[in-house]
Amino acid sequence: MEERLIKAQVKTDVKELIERLPDEQKEVVKLRHYYDMSFKEIxxxxxxxxxxxxxxxxxxxxxxxxxxxxxxxxxEM
Incomplete structure (x- = not known):
């Protein structure tokens, strides 16, 4: 149970940090990691x-x- 809470908090923290990136960088990170796109596709x-x-x-x-x-x-998880 505690491990799931920690993982959820880490995911939330990472998403918040990504949102603070400049738009062009944020776009590449999201396309690469959330949509699993290649750099060619990006x-x-x-x-x-x-x-x-x-x-x-x-x-x-x-x-x-x-x-x-x-x-x-x-x-850390």
């Missing part, structure tokens, strides 16, 4: 090159790490 949908899509994901991950540190959110 690049086609967003009308950017694959390298741009990859770069946006890279910066999104960097920014998410910073947000985790700033907010003190624990992502």
């Amino acid at each position: 690049s086609d949908i967003t009308n950017v090159s694959i390298n741009t899509a990859l770069g946006r994901m890279r910066y999104a991950l960097i920014n998410l790490r910073k947000l985790v540190e700033e907010t003190g959110v624990s992502l």
